Amino acid sequence: MAETQSQSGQGPWFLADHPALDFINTEAIVEGHPHDFWQTDQDVEAWLQHSGLAADGLASQHEPDALLQAARQLRQIIRNSVQQHKAGEAVDIQALNAWLGEATSHLQLTGEPGELQLRRVYAGQSVMQQLGQVAEQAAMLLAQEDFSRVRPCEHPACTLWFYDRTKAHRRRWCSMALCGNRAKVARFRAVKSGG
Numbered sequence: 001m002a003e004t005q006s007q008s009g010q011g012p013w014f015l016a017d018h019p020a021l022d023f024i025n026t027e028a029i030v031e032g033h034p035h036d037f038w039q040t041d042q043d044v045e046a047w048l049q050h051s052g053l054a055a056d057g058l059a060s061q062h063e064p065d066a067l068l069q070a071a072r073q074l075r076q077i078i079r080n081s082v083q084q085h086k087a088g089e090a091v092d093i094q095a096l097n098a099w100l101g102e103a104t105s106h107l108q109l110t111g112e113p114g115e116l117q118l119r120r121v122y123a124g125q126s127v128m129q130q131l132g133q134v135a136e137q138a139a140m141l142l143a144q145e146d147f148s149r150v151r152p153c154e155h156p157a158c159t160l161w162f163y164d165r166t167k168a169h170r171r172r173w174c175s176m177a178l179c180g181n182r183a184k185v186a187r188f189r190a191v192k193s194g195g
Contacts, residue, residue, distance in 0.1 A: 012037035012047060015175045018163040019051050020138040021150070024079045025160045025174075032157065041067040053133040055124025062127050070127040074099055078138040082161060085142055086150060100139055103132025155179035 012026040026037045026047060038044050044067050048054040077095045084091045104123040111117045124130045141150070141163075149164040153174035160174035173179040 011035075013160070013175070013178070014050065015178075016160070016162040017165045018137070018141055018145070018150075019053060020078055020134065020141045021082070021161045021163055022051060023047075023134050023138070024075050024082065026075065027159070029157055029159050036072075038068055038071060041065060044068055044071040047071075048130065048134075053137070055122040055130050055132065061125065067127045067130060070131060074131050074134060078134075081138065081142055082150065085147055086152075091142060096135060096139060096142075099128060099131065099135035102126065102128035103136050104129055105132070153179050 011028065011030070012022070013028075014022050016022045016025055028035055028037070038047070041064065045054070077092075077099070081091045081093075081096060105120050107118050108121045109116055110119055122129065122132055145163065149169060151162060151164055151171070152158075153160045153162065154172045155174075158174055158179050160178075162171065162174055164171040
């Protein structure tokens with residue numbers, strides 16, 4: 001399981017075991033209330049850095065809050081696509097394809113002689129380019145991953161999604177620390193009270 005930024009209720013959390021799902025999990029139920037972990041462009045930039053999906057291109061030049069608004073728009077597109085695909089419905093591929101068309105990148109050689117490596121460098125001048133790697137991760141999730149392993153958390157008060165990479169493929173919770181323990185406590189209380 002990926003490390004979370006915090007297990008104390010602070011977030012956003014990195015526990016979905018897939019970056020596209022971690023991206024949509026930046027909007028969650030916290031202490032019983034809907035919460036958006038992104039309030040500024042800097043929040044989105046910090047998430048991109050932490051996830052390893054920050055563009056390596058030139059510094060972005062955009063209006064204040066443009067990255068925030070674009071990230072929220074892409075998050076909704078990905079969430080809708082995941083929910084549609086999970087339900088067996090047709091996915092609106094045009095919305096995600098528009099973002100993929102902006103994911104400008106090129107290969108670059110790095111390293112020393114005898115230890116050369118290829119890495120992909122993404123342009124990051126526009127807000128759509130800054131989020132291009134996220135759109136690519138979402139497309140790969142939808143087209144290449146075993147979608148039977150993409151699941152919503154089973155806790156009724158949770159909206160988080162995850163990719164089940166456990167050996168037995170029986171993961172039920174976004175994390176034991178956030179929801180698994182809450183479910184155990186609720187069951188214990190129900191048994192103790194005779195209900």
